[in-house]
Amino acid sequence: MSGPRDYEVVIGLEVHAQLRTASKLFSPAPVTYGLPPNQGVHPICLALPGVLPVLNRRAVELAIRAGLATHGEVRRHSVFARKNYFYPDLPKGYQISQYEEPVIAGGWLDVAVEDASFAQRAEGERRPSGGFAQRAEGERRPSGGFAQRAEGERRPADGAAHTRRVRLVRIHLEEDAGKSIHDPAIAGGATHVDLNRAGIPLLEIVSEPDMRSAAEAVAYLRTLRSVLRYIDVSDADMERGHFRCDVNVSLRPRGSEQLGTRTEIKNLNSFRAVEAALAAEIRRQADLLAAGEPVVQATMAFDPESGRTRVLRRKENADDYRYFPDPDLVPLVFSDAEIEAVRAQLPELADARCARYQREFALSEYDARALTASRALADFFEAAIAASPAPDRAKPIANWLLRDVQRVLNDRELEIESAHVTPRALADLVDAVETGQTTVQSARGLVAELVERGGDPIGWIRERGLEAVSDADVIAKAVDEVIREHPADVERVRAGEAKVLNFLIGQVMRRMAGKADPQQVRARITARISAQ
Known part of the structure; x- marks a missing residue:
């Protein structure tokens, strides 16, 4: 049949x-x-x-x-x-x-x-x-592509x-x-x-x-x-x-x-x-x-x-x-x-904007399409780039906007134009992470508040003690304590279990309230285990 x-x-x-x-x-x-x-x-x-x-x-x-x-x-x-x-x-x-x-x-x-x-x-x-x-x-x-189209x-x-x-x-x-x-x-x-x-x-x-x-x-x-x-x-x-x-x-x-x-x-x-x-x-x-x-x-x-x-x-x-x-x-x-008068009033269309983002900002086609699917989102992205204190922030701004900000918007059933976060606030938050003023973990904890009520993320970082810890001695002390408390996990890392290394990094980050750079923590743990 x-x-x-x-x-x-x-x-x-x-x-x-x-x-x-x-x-x-x-x-x-x-x-x-x-x-x-x-x-x-x-x-x-x-x-x-x-x-x-x-x-x-x-x-x-x-x-x-x-x-x-x-x-x-x-x-x-x-x-x-x-x-x-x-x-x-x-x-x-x-x-x-x-x-x-x-x-x-x-x-x-x-x-x-x-x-x-x-x-x-x-x-x-x-x-x-x-x-x-x-x-x-x-x-x-x-899996083999399209044999015929x-x-x-x-x-x-x-x-x-x-x-x-x-x-x-x-x-x-x-x-x-x-x-x-x-x-x-x-x-x-x-x-x-x-x-x-x-x-x-x-x-x-x-x-x-x-x-x-x-x-x-x-x-x-x-x-x-x-x-x-x-x-x-x-x-x-x-x-x-x-x-x-x-x-x-x-x-x-x-x-x-x-x-x-x-x-x-x-x-x-x-x-x-x-x-x-x-x-x-x-x-x-x-x-x-x-x-x-x-x-x-x-x-x-x-x-x-x-x-x-x-x-x-x-x-x-x-x-x-x-x-x-x-x-x-x-x-x-x-x-x-x-007809030409009407054409002159058209905004830059999504396809042209997508191509420009790939060309000017070196974004992937996927990210460029995601940003330009909404005119309001694309406008916000460009305004954040313009407000950024550094000239090379397009990629990290795109990442934070599409990942962290978008996650909060979805959870709250909001569109970007109805959120309270401003392009300048997002640009400042991204710059704080990129320059090491705060960590990714600490910055992520501020995103929902920025979306819901707006504010100054740099001021919040200072007021709430969210500055990143860069003191090598402080990080080394936390790493030594975690290694001493988890000897079995250290042996598993030596055996090549990469996921266990991530567990140890998480323990150090928790001990330091998320204020350390995870890459520094990773490097310190790896060096410490190798030296034993």
Whole structure:
């Protein structure tokens, strides 16, 4: 009997990202979160008679920014269209979107599909600000490398199983619909409608069916979300519904070039849901094909409780929506100067910044990617380098930021921008370690306090007596005492047991309250044992 491994999985994604604007796409109503139902509305949102849409200029600029950052073509002429369908939370009876002439055509993203050694994080667990300190569950790296690579698959990057280029079909602007509330606790046996969300500006980002596994789909979503955040286009907060996706998936026999019949799983708003929904739908389609039954094109929903997908309705085609140009909105026309003005506002993008960090600071690709996955983290890193009293601190600052500071951020569920540690404080702490003013152990004991409330680490080192002990006689005395108290362990070190040497070093460090340089302690113990 055939199973999923007998088929190649083909996946394309449609992502809806809420834009970072103060007002809605076609009305002055505020973009807010958490207001009471129907309090963030305007006559335009409610489709009251006699009102006309007025386009939000900022939303258009953000769409262009997203297109430039994803290597797309900014169309000099684009048109808004009415997407016609009837639903209680769509007051006009149509949604203003774009169809034949979107604002952005084409584009691509190179996606690092991460090695399985970074296990999939549990839902709700924070991803490190740097983005690479933990990895999502992905495809395992074969011990012998990749004998064959699928089209679009690229040479492995440092720390990644492979890199997939995902092409984009289009990026277009559209307004969000309202929200129908079916919860019996709120609406009883009725359906209530909240129109606070109606008219909120969205980018719909449509990919080609270039992904071949759930791991690649999740990696693409992570990359896209990172890009949108990096360029200040969207907060992409999945918990608030600011970054949602529809998944199109089909199966075809391995080696076949013909696409299978696809289904679309709607409204997935977490990476875990995308992965689980894909696993369920791939199994369902494989079972149908194995039984000789056809896969029917349909719109699906994923039930996380049962772990299954179910058919919502037979899949609509574009003709079902009766798209036509919106007569109330003139076409968008851009000049080269207007496009270049938006390009000039783009920050240095993550890929360029990553390459610069490797070139200027001699960082590994892995560390450079980790730092540049978050714009805030990269900005903090550069500010710390600028604040450092010594010119050669980039590598140790990167190490402390990605290891010790990031560990505290993860434990406290914080992002670097909401922490109290300043770039100058981290630079001073690193310099104190590098110049021997204090030890690594003592400095690590200050990191959590710096993150939580900020402060002057140099002052703390003096006030708390955390200066490193460099007096050779004091260190020698502590070493002699430990060697005298652990004769059996000394003999094991002589026999070549390196781990026991580390134990003795730890005993000396404990005796000296962590104030000695571990390398000096190691050298002193080794010399003392050799001399016996």
